Amino acid sequence: MPEEAIYVIQKEGVFELVRERSRFAALSFCVHSLEESREKLKVAVERFPKATHYAYALRLGPRGDREFASDGGEPRGSAGRPILGALRRFMVTDTMVVVARYFGGKKLGIRGLIEAYGDAATKVLEASGRVLYTQETKFTVIPTPHTFDAFLYRLLNVLRKKDGVLFDRNGGMITFTVPKDREESAETFLEKELLRGTITKFVKEG
Numbered sequence: 001m002p003e004e005a006i007y008v009i010q011k012e013g014v015f016e017l018v019r020e021r022s023r024f025a026a027l028s029f030c031v032h033s034l035e036e037s038r039e040k041l042k043v044a045v046e047r048f049p050k051a052t053h054y055a056y057a058l059r060l061g062p063r064g065d066r067e068f069a070s071d072g073g074e075p076r077g078s079a080g081r082p083i084l085g086a087l088r089r090f091m092v093t094d095t096m097v098v099v100a101r102y103f104g105g106k107k108l109g110i111r112g113l114i115e116a117y118g119d120a121a122t123k124v125l126e127a128s129g130r131v132l133y134t135q136e137t138k139f140t141v142i143p144t145p146h147t148f149d150a151f152l153y154r155l156l157n158v159l160r161k162k163d164g165v166l167f168d169r170n171g172g173m174i175t176f177t178v179p180k181d182r183e184e185s186a187e188t189f190l191e192k193e194l195l196r197g198t199i200t201k202f203v204k205e206g
Contacts, residue, residue, distance in 0.1 A: 006064055007092045010129035014047075017123065019116045021104025025051070026124035029096045031058055032184060034068070037096050044098035051100035055079030055117060057087055062135055062180075064093035074101075074117075078110050082118030090125045093133055094180070097121045137183040138205040141174045141190065147198040148172070154198075158189050 009028055016025045025048045029040040037058050045054060055072035057080050059065075064087075069080030083097050099120045108116060143151040152167060152174060159165065165176040178186045183204075190202045 004091060006062070006133045007090065007130035008133050009092055009095050009125065010131050013124050013127040015120060015124040015127050017116070017120055018104075019112065020106045020108055022106070022108060022116070023102040023104065024116050024120040025100045025102075026120035027098045027100075028124045028128045029098070030094060031060070031096045032094050032180065033060070036184075037068070040096055041098060044100060048100035048102075050102075052103040053079065053101040054098060055083060055101070056096060056098040057081075057084035057121075058096035059084075059087050059093045061093060062133070064088075064091070072099075072101075074113055075110055078113040079117045082114045083121040086118055086121035086125055089122075090130060092125070092130055095125075097124060135180055136177045137180060137186070138175060138177050139186060139190065139202055140205070141176075141199050141202045142172055143174060143199045144197060145172060151193060151198045154193075155189075158186070 009030060012030060013028045014025065016023065027044050027047065031037045031040055041054065041056060053072040053074050055070060055074055057069035059067050067084060069084045071077070071079040079099065083099060087095060087097060099117050148169060155174065155176065156165065159176060159178070165174070167174040187204065190199065193199045
């Protein structure tokens with residue numbers, strides 16, 4: 001039986017709704033680790049400060065099988081679980097949704113909270129769109145002509161491999177792939193090379 005397709009969000013998004021005077025602000029994020037998810041939670045708190053609760057859920061890994069959720073101080077199972085349910089329905093991974101709630105003075109009850117958090121998460125994921133998940137990211141780099149060989153040497157040392165690295169001196173381009181979990185470190189390396197002036201441009205795909 002073939003495996004079900006799995007996706008990542010196409011873009012990070014924001015969606016707000018109001019239920020019985022309580023305001024729910026949902027944010028979607030691309031994340032690749034628990035460390036990164038903690039940073040994204042800080043971003044959500046800064047974007048919507050002084051909210052009463054910050055509930056969230058995330059899924060990580062090639063199959064989305066690393067799952068985490070927090071009710072953010074709401075009754076157990078009333079916030080993190082419905083957010084996680086939305087992530088599962090959209091079959092996305094490497095994705096986090098944070099919902100900030102501003103209490104409006106009227107209690108919603110467990111059922112009302114489940115519906116509100118689930119709806120907010122669903123709406124922000126709809127707004128974010130999705131694309132098929134790929135386990136590798138491709139980079140295309142244009143080195144500065146006189147530093148082509150020096151940059152290629154450093155790149156191979158960083159990647160610790162030659163497989164997957166293609167270079168064309170005449171065309172002035174280098175392409176390589178990295179696993180998803182090393183995408184961020186590869187991008188950081190290339191950004192430093194841009195500042196050094198050894199490359200003029202790079203493009204990321206996947």
